[in-house]
Amino acid sequence: MPTSTDKDAIDRKRWSQGRVRELHAWTDKLYSVRVDAPVQPFKAGQFTKIGLFIDDQLVSRPYSYVNAPHEEPLEFYFVTVPDGPLTNRLVELAPGDPIEVMSKASGFLTLDEVPQAPQLLLLSTGTAIGPFLSILKTDQPWQRFERVALVHAVRLAEELSFAETIAGVRAAHPDKFDFVPVVSREDTDFAFRARIPALIEDGRLEARLGLTIAPQTTQVMLCGNPDMVKATSATLAARGLQRNRRREPGQISVENYW
Numbered sequence: 001m002p003t004s005t006d007k008d009a010i011d012r013k014r015w016s017q018g019r020v021r022e023l024h025a026w027t028d029k030l031y032s033v034r035v036d037a038p039v040q041p042f043k044a045g046q047f048t049k050i051g052l053f054i055d056d057q058l059v060s061r062p063y064s065y066v067n068a069p070h071e072e073p074l075e076f077y078f079v080t081v082p083d084g085p086l087t088n089r090l091v092e093l094a095p096g097d098p099i100e101v102m103s104k105a106s107g108f109l110t111l112d113e114v115p116q117a118p119q120l121l122l123l124s125t126g127t128a129i130g131p132f133l134s135i136l137k138t139d140q141p142w143q144r145f146e147r148v149a150l151v152h153a154v155r156l157a158e159e160l161s162f163a164e165t166i167a168g169v170r171a172a173h174p175d176k177f178d179f180v181p182v183v184s185r186e187d188t189d190f191a192f193r194a195r196i197p198a199l200i201e202d203g204r205l206e207a208r209l210g211l212t213i214a215p216q217t218t219q220v221m222l223c224g225n226p227d228m229v230k231a232t233s234a235t236l237a238a239r240g241l242q243r244n245r246r247r248e249p250g251q252i253s254v255e256n257y258w
Ligand SMILES: Cc1cc2nc3c(=O)[nH]c(=O)nc-3n(C[C@H](O)[C@H](O)[C@H](O)COP(=O)(O)OP(=O)(O)OC[C@H]3O[C@@H](n4cnc5c(N)ncnc54)[C@H](O)[C@@H]3O)c2cc1C
Pocket: 047, 061, 062, 063, 064, 065, 076, 077, 078, 079, 081, 083, 084, 085, 086, 087, 088, 126, 127, 128, 130, 255, 256, 257, 258
């Protein structure tokens, strides 16, 4: 008897069969897989599931859209994790290979969930820069916020992917946008060497941006390593910011990657 994840039993209403257009290696661990697949409309900041048949069973995981809703192909940015069942197969993909994409997107790390404020801070670790790039490539942040800052914290400088995309955002919105790279495990002459919560606690992030983080002025979106999300939320709570929930609007919107 086939199970629900057998190749023959896959629900084609839920899963769209895509084709790999390109696998781009940023480093030996970081990749973008670019995919052609018909999917339902999604909002910038949302994620879907992508999957591969491994031993005839569908193995799928959630991934954020890096492309903006109006862009093609679909793009997913991932890191290979040691012994990770899916990521170590994704890196073997070649152009034309089949890949399953869940048609309907999920998630609430979207700007329509974020209350109005003058300033928007987007704080990410590792691959979690992806949903923020999708958001930054739409019109919404520029229509709604006076200042928008993207912080990308990585271990090594070579993991600061998407430099061209970020330069494009900066060129399009020079008076509103700042990018703050953080490289925690080596010295550089351009990035902070620290963790995001410490940069908020000691005031270095605000000094670099020339702004003050306060509940009246600032909305913060956090994405990535759950320990970073937790620690940064606690740091921001000490400044009076609170979790943003639909029933109880606040200033901190989060998504954990594991
Ligand atoms: C809402 C959501 C969105 C996500 N979006 C992305 C994305 O855009 N890009 C992406 O690479 N991953 C993303 N992930 C994680 C992704 O779903 C997989 O867990 C990851 O790609 C590893 O898959 P795996 O099968 O190889 O290993 P798994 O068995 O799924 O993971 C093994 C372990 O690897 C670590 N890990 C997982 N993901 C990451 C990561 N991104 N960075 C560092 N360590 C990690 C964790 O310790 C995890 O327990 C997301 C997760 C969630 C819940």
